[in-house]
Amino acid sequence: MSASSVDQQPGNGREPAQLTALLYAMRVWRTKVRHIADPVEPTGQLTAAGRAERAGLDQSQRDQVVRQVAGLDSSWRETVLNPLRAADDGTLQWCGFHVRQPDQTACVPTVLAVQSARGNIALALWLVSGIDTIGIETQLRKVVRDSLPASSSNHDEPQGGEAGSHQAQIAARFGALVRYFQFRATHRGRVRLWPSAWGTPPWGAARVARYGQYRFTSRLVNDLAADSVKHVVGAAVIAADRGVPSVLYVGGDSSTKYRDAVPRHAILLHSSDGAGLAVFEPSAGRIIPVAPEELARSGGPRQAYAGWSHIGWAVVPVQPDV
Structure with missing residues (x-):
């Protein structure tokens, strides 16, 4: 998984497609996320x-x-x-x-x-x-x-x-x-549902992610659907505002290449000392400020997404049972 390449291909006249939008339409991984309940000091x-x-x-x-x-x-x-x-x-x-x-x-x-x-x-x-x-x-x-x-x-x-x-x-x-x-x-079991060329699967990241008392869950995001953005990206924003970072998988769509229509990169959404949202973009090793409304809409290539344009999956904290 890496930053977006520049050798993009022109579209073919069809509507751009995303793997996560297709899975969302098939009602795969559409479980709502429990927001973390109590504010955490940044x-x-x-x-x-x-x-x-x-x-x-x-x-x-x-x-x-x-x-x-x-x-x-x-x-x-x-x-x-x-x-x-x-x-x-x-x-x-x-x-x-x-x-x-x-x-x-x-x-x-x-x-x-x-x-x-x-x-x-x-x-x-x-x-x-x-x-x-x-x-x-x-x-x-x-x-x-x-x-x-x-x-x-x-x-x-x-x-x-x-x-x-x-x-x-x-x-x-x-x-x-x-x-x-x-x-x-x-590395867990013999069955791989996520091609190795795509890097680390979101459910694998959720299994090993830890932040103090919080555990994490992975949820598919269709950033073309308002309810998906509200429930999943909204949960990541709330968590970041309360001091718990979330991992966002980003990618493109078929308007460039079909292989871009899957999650291709990952960033870390967090709150910068409680002064606003930012992402850590690991390919450049930079902290980039973002606004909640930027995360709530799809669009063209963005610096915070390493040149990609869509959020496709999220690894977000859930309220502890204790």
Whole structure:
């Protein structure tokens, strides 16, 4: 899954078609989404203790995370507290490391990794500093094994060393996390309903996505149908406004190529410190502001969609049962 290509073909005079619109007409995956009920304070406004509590850490883990975050220098600490804060040029930077998808098939696991870092301060702390307070590396090594940097351990890394070395270590840890999500979201059972060329299926992403206490569900979107937009995209907007990001699958239609009429890319919808909606677009590694009305209508290619034009699927949070 990748950004839209520029070698578009002219239409053939027929109405543009979308796979998700066809499935919607066949009443496939048209279940309504339960909106998350209680407002959540935007993560960017939380203290380290507040973020640790939201992540569901126990008291001992919270105390350790708060102590470790307090010992970081200011730039590292700001990144840990809000991994979705854009740099001045609009890119997503973690201490100089440009956060973006490593290859064309990794858009979904990339946004899942960023979503998880935003929702779990212990994970963000490990990504930025290498300090592992909750056994992250033990879990990752079951899947990615030797791809973690040798210096990563349960103690802090020197903060006065070479910037390039630090960025390389962040890149290695982030790459391992992306591969972890890619494996977990695509490897389950022998039956594949989603072609591997399309990347990570939305139901696989929903199965592994986590944000604190919230679990996720995948829902098809027909952005040509008002009720579909209201129920699914509306749920994603409400969740983002309340501090919980959602994954949106985007694509094109048959007016360019028939292969474009399926979900081709993924973005992460979130609220930028409670100051408005934005998406993390992983192919460019940028934070791009969006308005709710933009998400509610179909149209031509958009920068926030990496050049694609339609929302085709959404991975949105549901109200916890507890």
